Amino acid sequence: TNAFNLIDGAFRIAFFLAYIWGISLWKDMRRIFQYHGAEHKSIYVFEAGLPLEPEQSKKFTTLHPRCGTSFLLLVMLTSIVVFSFLGRPETLGDRLVRIAFVPVIAGIAYELIKLSGKAAYQRWMMPLILPGLWLQKITTKEPTLDQVEVAMAAINACLAYEGDEAPAARRPALVLSGAGA
Numbered sequence: 001t002n003a004f005n006l007i008d009g010a011f012r013i014a015f016f017l018a019y020i021w022g023i024s025l026w027k028d029m030r031r032i033f034q035y036h037g038a039e040h041k042s043i044y045v046f047e048a049g050l051p052l053e054p055e056q057s058k059k060f061t062t063l064h065p066r067c068g069t070s071f072l073l074l075v076m077l078t079s080i081v082v083f084s085f086l087g088r089p090e091t092l093g094d095r096l097v098r099i100a101f102v103p104v105i106a107g108i109a110y111e112l113i114k115l116s117g118k119a120a121y122q123r124w125m126m127p128l129i130l131p132g133l134w135l136q137k138i139t140t141k142e143p144t145l146d147q148v149e150v151a152m153a154a155i156n157a158c159l160a161y162e163g164d165e166a167p168a169a170r171r172p173a174l175v176l177s178g179a180g181a
Helices: 002-024 027-047 054-059 068-086 092-116 119-139 145-161
Strands: none
Touching (some): 002 068, 027 054, 054 145, 092 119
């Protein structure tokens, strides 16, 4: 039954990776992946306590250990481990038990991603985080400074929504340039 769960998990991961790779070939996805990179760079600037100015983002990479893409991959890896304890699903009841475990799997993956952000745990978490970083080489692209500016405006909007006022040095004026602006 463990062999079944390993093969089943490998198929799920293979389809996921094939999907991500496939959409990365679309010309239109490049721009989306640039915005994904802009998001990561902006988060690094924010976490470093630097002013939210697009120029600051040049110091940082587009790869972030607590990325949603990494989280999805970690959910899949965690499901292989958890499902191996549940055995091979033979009946409808077995399949319903697996569905019931989905929130548990997501919770474990979430806690692992969260733990990876703590400096004390980063060294031993690296084997779990590296596959997600490798995957981000596909799902993030180097953004333009205009794209970073949009991502930073989104951070400020989130802070405002949460009731936190960003310091004035962190509040860049949003100036959109290009078609349709």
